[in-house]
Amino acid sequence: MDLLIYHANQCDPKKCTGRKLARFGIARLTHRISDLRGYLILSPFSERALSPADRYSCRGLAALDCSWAEAERVFERIHANTRALPFLLAANPVNFGRPFRLSTAEALAAALFILGEREQASLVLSKFSWGHTFFELNREPLEEYAAAKDSAEVVRIQSEYI
Numbered sequence: 001m002d003l004l005i006y007h008a009n010q011c012d013p014k015k016c017t018g019r020k021l022a023r024f025g026i027a028r029l030t031h032r033i034s035d036l037r038g039y040l041i042l043s044p045f046s047e048r049a050l051s052p053a054d055r056y057s058c059r060g061l062a063a064l065d066c067s068w069a070e071a072e073r074v075f076e077r078i079h080a081n082t083r084a085l086p087f088l089l090a091a092n093p094v095n096f097g098r099p100f101r102l103s104t105a106e107a108l109a110a111a112l113f114i115l116g117e118r119e120q121a122s123l124v125l126s127k128f129s130w131g132h133t134f135f136e137l138n139r140e141p142l143e144e145y146a147a148a149k150d151s152a153e154v155v156r157i158q159s160e161y162i
């Protein structure tokens, strides 16, 4: 699946997971919001949860690599085609153990897993020393979300974990 990252240039380049994915040719970077057209955009502010039913409804997946402090303002400019990821724990060193606050790489990998693209999900996180920890921490909910029929079922499953 095609992966696109809108990059807002707000992060420490050494720690930025989006830049790292681009360096490995796993995702493309863009600085233009208009390039996101047609992509399913991963947004923690979306009212709709991602589910396997989204699998064929987009040309690819997009994330917005920006600072968490600026995220609400950046996402104000994005209106269509957004999806939130359900309850999952971050494994990255900056937000380890925090629910919902995933790095760009974790968000893309989780979305790929839910959409049935498990090999690509593993490839995304294989570039990070903590990548396997994300799957270990979240294996059970990820399996359940990936087997859900639609967004409403994902939300129901999520409520059992919160």
Ligand SMILES: C[S@@+](CC[C@H](N)C(=O)[O-])C[C@H]1O[C@@H](n2cnc3c(N)ncnc32)[C@H](O)[C@@H]1O
Binding pocket: 011, 015, 016, 017, 018, 041, 042, 043, 044, 045, 062, 063, 064, 065, 066, 067, 068, 071, 083, 084, 085, 086, 100, 101, 102, 103, 104, 105, 107
């Ligand atoms: C705010 S940026 C932070 C990037 C961080 N500096 C890094 O290097 O990975 C993380 C992006 O991943 C996606 N993301 C993270 N958590 C998410 C969630 N719970 N639901 C949907 N998307 C999420 C969003 O696209 C979000 O903008």
